[in-house]
Amino acid sequence: MKTATPAMARAINDRLALDLLLEHGALTAPQLREHTGLSRPTVADLLERLQAAGLVEARGEYGEDRRGPNARLYGVVAGRAHVAGVDIRRTGLTVTVADLTGATIGTATRGPSPDLAGTIAAAVREASSGRAVNTVVLGAPGVIHPHTSTIAGGNGVPGWTDSLPASVGAALDARVVLENEVNLAAIAEHREGAAKGRDDFALLWLDDGVGGAVVLDGRLRRGSSGGAGEIGLLDIDGTTFCCAIDPAQVPDLTREELTSRVASGTFAVIAVLDPGLVVLGGTKGKEGGDELADQVEKLVASRSPAVTRVRPSTVRGNAILQGAVLTALDLTRDTIFS
Known part of the structure; x- marks a missing residue:
């Protein structure tokens, strides 16, 4: 077993402090010690290093009635x-x-x-x-x-x-x-949306194009040639999934038919991957909201023994x-x- 060198230990501590400052915003030296468990001299040294490297800067003081180095706030240099x-x-x-x-x-x-x-x-x-x-x-x-x-x-x-x-x-x-x-939409969903905190999920993208993305064990999976999740090519009622839910291709598509076809695509994902969660994203997924997701979840549950939640995307914006x-x-x- 290799023992961490002083340089490696410093690098680990510096990155830990930087990540905490990104997560929590500006912190004082005592707050950094509380979050990291590091000693007073170690925190003082890393703050000095990070300031010298142009990565961290002092940002005023914490509380009006506290003065001195321990009250000084430190934050990541945003413009770095x-x-x-x-x-x-x-x-x-x-x-x-x-x-x-x-x-x-x-x-x-x-x-x-x-x-x-x-x-x-x-x-x-x-x-x-x-x-x-x-x-x-x-x-x-x-x-x-x-x-x-x-x-x-x-x-x-x-x-x-x-x-x-x-x-x-x-x-x-x-x-x-x-x-x-x-x-990329799946990365946003994993970090900030409906899949936050989940190690396994699939994103079904229902927009001007139809696609999918797969995250397993907390990692985005692309496949050997980048084709993982390309569910738009799936055959649905004699046509591709992409065309089967496209209003331009099927102008008289009812809400019930859309729900049934989305459920068929969702079932195909579940049957192969068993992700535990399928997020409906893109314009149709978001507009369908909880109602579409709940209906798809019920239809899938009637066909699959794998317990799977189906939720709409909750990422705000693009x-x-x-x-x-x-x-x-x-x-x-x-x-x-x-």
Whole structure:
């Protein structure tokens, strides 16, 4: 068994303190000692190191009747780094830029463009008000290979090329990561939505496209080629699941038929994965709310012995954008905090 070196112990303590400051906001040295169990000298040393590294700064004092070093508040330097999340659709794109604490700095939207890389770069610059960004996470439709970041069969987005991430990275001088948009929505659902605190769940995305995402043992699962969760290809009544619930394809679709077809897709997920929870996301999932989720849960329960909750998404706002920003923050913090 390896014994932790002093340098390793310091790194572990520093990261623990930074994570606590991100979770709770500004804290005093005594509060950090209480949360970490570390000694007074150890906390004093790590605060000195983190301030010297430009990661932590003093922010006034805690309480009006307390003065001195123990009353001083310390917080993460929010402007130390910035990240961007991008939700790319066939009809345009939306960008959110956040600081290192996760606070939103700005947003921007653009319509479709043949110069997609240039459009994304311009939107990020607008949302960041000219600030440099460290990491950009692109959320896009399609089966995205987890190792090559190429899309199998294309995705119908105007101006899309396999070199898009590299082109955006070069334009912004930033790290750029490409991820399937439903996977990003699942990350947001896991961290801030209906699946918070769950190790296993599946997200069924019911929007202008139909897809899914899988989280098992607390980890997003992409599959060997990125196709995990692509339930839109499932056969439902002689057509694909994607088309079976699309009003443009089935204009006379009743609420009962929609519920039945969503239940069929949900049952297929449960039969293979037994996730214990299925979240209905996207426009239809959110609009259907508890009523649709409860009806689907009852239909599934009549067919499956596996006890499964079905709940609507509870992520506020754009789940894809939120998942993209969360992913970009994780990557940036791992780099900067190390």
